[in-house]
Amino acid sequence: MRDLNVLDDLESFSDALAQRWLTLSQEAIRARGSFHVALAGGQTPRRLYQRLASAAYAPHIDWTHTWIYFGDERAVPPEHPDSNYRMVREALLDHVGIPPGQIFRIKAESADIEQAARAYAEDLDRHLPRGPNGIGQFDLVLLGLGEDGHTASLFPDTDILSVLDRAAAAVYVDKFCAWRISLTLPTINHARHVIVLAAGAAKARIVHAALGEPPSSRPLPIQRIQPTGALEWFLDRAAAEELSVPDPA
Ligand code: 6PG
DSSP states (O other): OEEEEEESSHHHHHHHHHHHHHHHHHHHHHHHSOEEEEEOOSSTTHHHHHHHTSTTTGGGSOGGGEEEEESEEESSOTTSTTOHHHHHHHHTGGGSOOOGGGBOOOOTTSSSHHHHHHHHHHHHHHHSOBOTTSSBOOSEEEEOOOTTSOBTTBOTTOGGGGOOSOSEEEEEEGGGTEEEEEEOHHHHHTSSEEEEEEOSGGGHHHHIIIIISOOOSSOOGGGGOOOSSEEEEEEETTTTTTSOOOOOO
């Protein structure tokens, strides 16, 4: 299943995403006793995380049975302005009562980033519920979208795109001259539910390339997100501008 949700603006986009989180978390906790979610980094999801921490949503979410992971992390300390963990902590984690033992920060600032990636993969293997093929399975993975078609830290033409035997890996990103740690494609595609979120006019071209055109012989990383579970896209009108879709609901 691939559903496309186009919302009028960032506020309604973030609210619709918060509502979907609420529904998916209630379903997971009712069915399996816990909700395991990998969060997107970057700027787009910040408002979503703030909405989840607001009085409109936080009281209705069972945070004590919510387990937080990260889709990727930059090679910076957790208090660095570029840290995805810092963004999530300020927007969400500082405001809701998730037990600290249920939050798995990627320690990408480590001097040994390969070891840090192995340690994160071990966290995933130890704490994620097992899926049908015996590997860890997220209830939900949130993914942003870069203008070059990357998602998480799965950047075009990087080795991590062919890592199939580990849940997470380190990747050197030439365009940033920097290391990152990211979930790998098998882990993302094994999730029960994947949501790609993109907002703003700057994403309209790559959204059209990803959704409006069939994958070429060299598909974009985002086009390799083909989960066995559900795949949904959430866009605001500006990011959907180049798609031929009906007006937002
Ligand atoms: C990161 C993200 C990355 C991000 C996209 C979109 O660490 O940068 O995980 O994949 O989601 O680059 O970023 P924006 O939401 O800031 O446009």
